[in-house]
Structure formats: C-alpha cells, structure tokens
Amino acid sequence: MLLAEPRFSGHRLAYVRVLAEEALRRDQLVHVALPSDAVDSAEFRVHLSDLLGRVSFIEIANFGLNALEETSKRVNASRTVVTDGDGLALELAKRGSWRGAGRLSVLIMRESVQHPGPRILRWLKNGAKKAIVGRAAFLPGVDLAVLKSATWSGKSALRVAVDPVQLSCSSADVEAIRMDWGLDSSKYWFAVLGAITPRKNVPLLADSISRISRMNVGLVIAGKIEPSIRQEVDAAVQEAEGAGVNVVVVDRTLSDRELDAAVTVADCLLLAHSNEGPSGLLGKAACAGTRVLAAGARSLRVDTEGLAGLAEWVELEADAIADAMNHARASNGSGARIATGSDSFLKALLPVG
Known part of the structure; x- marks a missing residue:
C-alpha cells in the first residue's frame, strides 16, 4: 500500500x-x-x-x-x-x-x-x-x-x-483542557479550533462577539495560527478583550486528544468559513453534542441541516453572527448526535x- x-x-x-x-x-x-x-x-x-x-x-x-x-x-x-x-x-x-x-x-x-x-x-x-x-x-x-x-x-x-x-478523548482529558486553558465553567465558551487560517475569519468572529452582551462569555482560539495572519488575529483579540470578552489563545498544533477535548469542552463551536467543503470539526461536534454556529459556506448550511436542534447557519456577516451567538447562549435544547466511524x-x- x-x-x-x-x-x-x-x-x-x-x-x-x-x-x-x-x-x-x-x-x-x-x-x-x-x-x-x-x-x-x-x-x-x-x-x-x-x-x-x-x-x-x-x-x-x-x-x-x-x-x-x-x-x-x-x-x-x-x-x-x-x-x-x-x-x-x-x-x-x-x-x-x-x-x-x-x-x-x-x-x-x-x-x-x-x-x-x-x-x-x-x-x-x-x-x-x-x-x-x-x-x-x-x-x-x-x-x-x-x-x-x-x-x-x-x-x-x-x-x-x-x-x-473519531473522538479520542476521555472525560479526564476534557477536564484537563478546561483547567490548563483556564476555561471557567461559569462562562459560555465559543471556540474556533484547528488550523487558524484566513478562511476561518477570526477577526469577523471577534467583531461579532464584541457586539453581544459579554457577561459570562468567552472566546477560545486554539490551533496553529498561520504566520501571515498572526498580526491580524492579535488585533482582533485585543478588540474583543477591549469590549470585555475573555479570550484564550493557544497558538500551536493540537494533538488529536486535545482537539477532541476542546471540541467537547466548548459550549459552541464556531465555523465561519469563506470556502466550500466539508468540516471534520463539525462531525466531531455532532458526536460530542456540542452546539455549532456555522456561517458563510453553503456546504456548511447543507451539513447543519442534518443537525436540527444542535446547529445553526447564518450569512458571513457580523450582525447575523452576533444574533446567532445570542441565540446559541439562550438555547438549552440538544439535537441528535451522530455516531463515530x-x-x-x-x-x-x-x-x-
């Protein structure tokens, strides 16, 4: 082979x-x-x-x-x-x-x-x-x-x-990530995970989260940040923190276990993609029962339709994403999870x- x-x-x-x-x-x-x-x-x-x-x-x-x-x-x-x-x-x-x-x-x-x-x-x-x-x-x-x-x-x-x-993490791994990254369980954590490239629109997401009520809200950006956008990401983080958002940045390639634990510990996974194509992280979130807020790519819109109650898709626009963030925080329902395989x-x- x-x-x-x-x-x-x-x-x-x-x-x-x-x-x-x-x-x-x-x-x-x-x-x-x-x-x-x-x-x-x-x-x-x-x-x-x-x-x-x-x-x-x-x-x-x-x-x-x-x-x-x-x-x-x-x-x-x-x-x-x-x-x-x-x-x-x-x-x-x-x-x-x-x-x-x-x-x-x-x-x-x-x-x-x-x-x-x-x-x-x-x-x-x-x-x-x-x-x-x-x-x-x-x-x-x-x-x-x-x-x-x-x-x-x-x-x-x-x-x-x-x-x-595949979800390779244990409950101990999830708690370890929560402790190591300082993810206070009293906060509602939005997360951008995996390789942080321009297509993930971190500045737009930082702008969006800065527009909502920031009480007990946090943003996790975890994964290797592409050097060409590091300055842009830093500026976006400063903007969000200036608006009162608690931001955690982990700039390195995550192990499979860390990535799976991060997906699981997050309250809402953010997938704001400029390009089309399937998202492996969406599947992991669906297995873990983590809410998904998707934006932009029409392929993500189609994929979220199979996760009724667990996912929402909106246009790639700051106000629309901010409204969806508020909706995610207010929603206590859960959708059907998919099986690993x-x-x-x-x-x-x-x-x-």
Whole structure:
C-alpha cells in the first residue's frame, strides 16, 4: 500500500493515519509518501510519529502524476491512495490514464472551486471541475471518491467517502483542557479550533462577539495560527478583550486528544468559513453534542441541516453572527448526535477485492 499526501497542513495527515492503521490491520506493507519538509512538521509529530518503525516514509520533492507513478512502481504497490487528489484529478483527466503499479484511489476534498470572483465565473469553473472529476473517475485502474461531511445524507453520482469521525478523548482529558486553558465553567465558551487560517475569519468572529452582551462569555482560539495572519488575529483579540470578552489563545498544533477535548469542552463551536467543503470539526461536534454556529459556506448550511436542534447557519456577516451567538447562549435544547466511524471512508478508498 502506498499512501501519498502532497500537502500536510490541517487534518490531511489524520486521514493518512486512518488509512495506514487499516492497511496495517490487513497485514499489508505500508509506504507513506510526503513532501520533503513534512517529517519535520508539527502535523507529522501529532498524526504520524507513532507509526515510525511500522511503515516506511518516502520523500517526494515534486508531487505530480509522473513522480507518483514512478514511486508506486518502485514499491510495487497494489494500491496507491492520494488523500488530497484535487490537483491529481486534473492531471489524470488531461492524460487520460493511470500508468502506475496496481490501482489508484483519489480523494476529491473540495467538490466546488474556491473562487471569490463573480458568480458566473465561479459557475463556469465549477462546471469545468465537475467535468474533470467526472472524466478522472471513469479511467481504468482509478477509484475516485468525493469527501462528504459526517452529517451528509443523500445521493451522489460518484463514489462517496464520508469524513471519518473519531473522538479520542476521555472525560479526564476534557477536564484537563478546561483547567490548563483556564476555561471557567461559569462562562459560555465559543471556540474556533484547528488550523487558524484566513478562511476561518477570526477577526469577523471577534467583531461579532464584541457586539453581544459579554457577561459570562468567552472566546477560545486554539490551533496553529498561520504566520501571515498572526498580526491580524492579535488585533482582533485585543478588540474583543477591549469590549470585555475573555479570550484564550493557544497558538500551536493540537494533538488529536486535545482537539477532541476542546471540541467537547466548548459550549459552541464556531465555523465561519469563506470556502466550500466539508468540516471534520463539525462531525466531531455532532458526536460530542456540542452546539455549532456555522456561517458563510453553503456546504456548511447543507451539513447543519442534518443537525436540527444542535446547529445553526447564518450569512458571513457580523450582525447575523452576533444574533446567532445570542441565540446559541439562550438555547438549552440538544439535537441528535451522530455516531463515530470510518467505515464509509475506508470502503471508498481501500475497497476490498
């Protein structure tokens, strides 16, 4: 088995770990191909370091279809799995064939194109991507799947890989996070978690929470902050604190256990995304029974519809988010939780036979 991931940011390496553990359970030899700087990253230490000695790691300086095919032949892979395969799908569609060893599994992480321009241009680009993905999906030797949220239910013309949801924390882990981060249980804690990138709109959320009644309200920002926005995030934190909001910032890559505990301890998870695509954190919140306030991405709107009573979606606008924050604080109801599991994900990317 060859597992290949051209990018290691966010939760991509968590997907690699899920696949590697399943392949090892099947008594397969596992090779993991990563960019040359991935092994020294915090993401590697969190997600894959415990696999050292159990799998072999290969560095690929320039990811692409040709390099991937050569690597698959070198390790004599019966199957190669690419967990962020959007770019590879374009190469496959252009060439029209997979020439590597064994079969190829490709995961499309973003069905829609992330384009901030005019609607007509976004519509054209989405149409083009749909055609590219459709062509790649039906090439000989290729098993292509699209990533869907853990709350997704419906029909798809393509193979679907439902986001694997796992909660690895204990009640002791939850209490440890509460104590270590100083999350006073008398406050209602909103949380922005995971990799803190521009798409998570921290300044907008800080502005929104500054507009509501701040009594007994706190904001947690926990996860590695992208250096390019650190100054912007610091300014947003100062704004919220100046308005009387208690803000806790944890600027580092969280372990799986810490992330799961943070999702569980939060009163409301904030998902204000500028781009489309499924959110693994939404699935974790749904498992933990944590309320979700989503904004922006239409894909989040669809996903929250499956969490009636536990989630709300609004436009990506400060007043709308502030109103939803007030509504979340006032709501004592709970919605139906979803079960953890990775069966769909594994079945789609590691089919048997």
